[in-house]
Amino acid sequence: MGFKRIEWIFFIAFLGVNIFLLNIFQASKSDQMIVSPESQKIPIEQRLENDEIRYEGTLSDQSLTGYYLSAKPATMQSLYTEIKKNNSQLLSDGETKFDGTRLIHQTMDKFIVPEKEDLVAASQTYWKKSVMRGDEYTYQRNFSTLSDEKIEIVATQSYEGIPINDPSSQLILNFAKENEEYVNTNYSQTFVSNLTPLRESMSLYTEKEAIATLYSNNRLPAKSTIEWAQLAYTLILNVRGQNVYIPAWIVSVKKADNSRQLEVVNAFSNRIITNSSVRKVENY
Known part of the structure; x- marks a missing residue:
């Protein structure tokens, strides 16, 4: 097989993955519009206080950037x-x-x-x-x-x-x-x-916006405690043995009965993906 043909195959494969990722991103943006924290006029800090939801420090509104990352286990x-x-x-x-x-x-x-x-x-x-x-x-x-x-x-x-x-x-x-x-x-x-970026860096939703989304979607029970929130890459896709990761806000919540739950918010789309399964693509 000639070098030019191999190069062309890799180009088509890379293009296919990027189109697939773009479709996921656009779909997740549409899904999240069902419940939007921007429609809430009361500051999220006040809403948490009204429901006796506790947290330490302040909710960060620092704007960060991240990537779609590819890596091979x-x-x-x-x-x-x-x-x-x-x-x-x-x-x-x-x-x-x-x-x-x-x-x-x-x-x-x-x-x-x-x-x-x-x-x-x-x-x-x-x-x-x-x-x-x-x-x-x-x-x-x-x-x-x-x-x-x-x-x-x-x-x-x-x-x-x-x-x-x-x-x-x-x-x-x-x-x-x-x-x-x-x-x-x-x-x-x-x-x-x-570990390789699949696209250029993109702006991420902030910690405060992720917490607001969890609150708006009833994921933060009254009298619960937000123990911590951490930005981390999480696995969303496996393409022929290659993993694809996205930045997400991982939030630990301690309920009034002392039980704990972990919530996951896509930092690109601000959509809750706690129970999302990893998609597998064998052919594209």
Whole structure:
């Protein structure tokens, strides 16, 4: 097959993905017009106060930009084989199980942290030194769990400072409490390669606008607490093994009965996508 023909095939494929993404974007804009926070004349802060919905600090109206991102989930065995060529000691401190795009590693010498407040710093030091591509992961406080019942340190890959909130790009360190110390039992890792923007950067809806949308759509119950809101890339589409991510506002809500729910708002369209499934495209 000639080079020109290969180049033409790639151009058509890229064009098809972009047209598909544009259709999704336009459809989501139309859907969101059903309930629009702009139609509300009372400031969102006042509406939250009237319903006794609490939050710390202020709701940000900072305008940011983001991308449609493409990346390919790495086969962890292949990634290990590639990196080990230049690092013969890689993963030599324990037993590793590879399962497609995921690995689980258990150290032979226990990784022990004496104090709970040192867990994050000690974990960061460990993964930057011992984990494959460890310097590409950043600790995510909001996605981690540091309770008496469960300790799970979560780090993710990021793009231009915005983390990827998806199982395809995570490093998770699990700890158990033993004799008043914290012992790492294992860690799991996934990784995506070739993070690439599919289009030019686009303006995003703000945190305040996302909260207003959740309120207008009855996703914030009276007397609840907005624990945190975080901008992160979330998976919306898989095209022939390539993942496509968009920026979204992830919002943690604690209800009056102490139960919790996570809400997800598309930061491009300001549309709620909490229960949206990942679309898969095999042919285009």
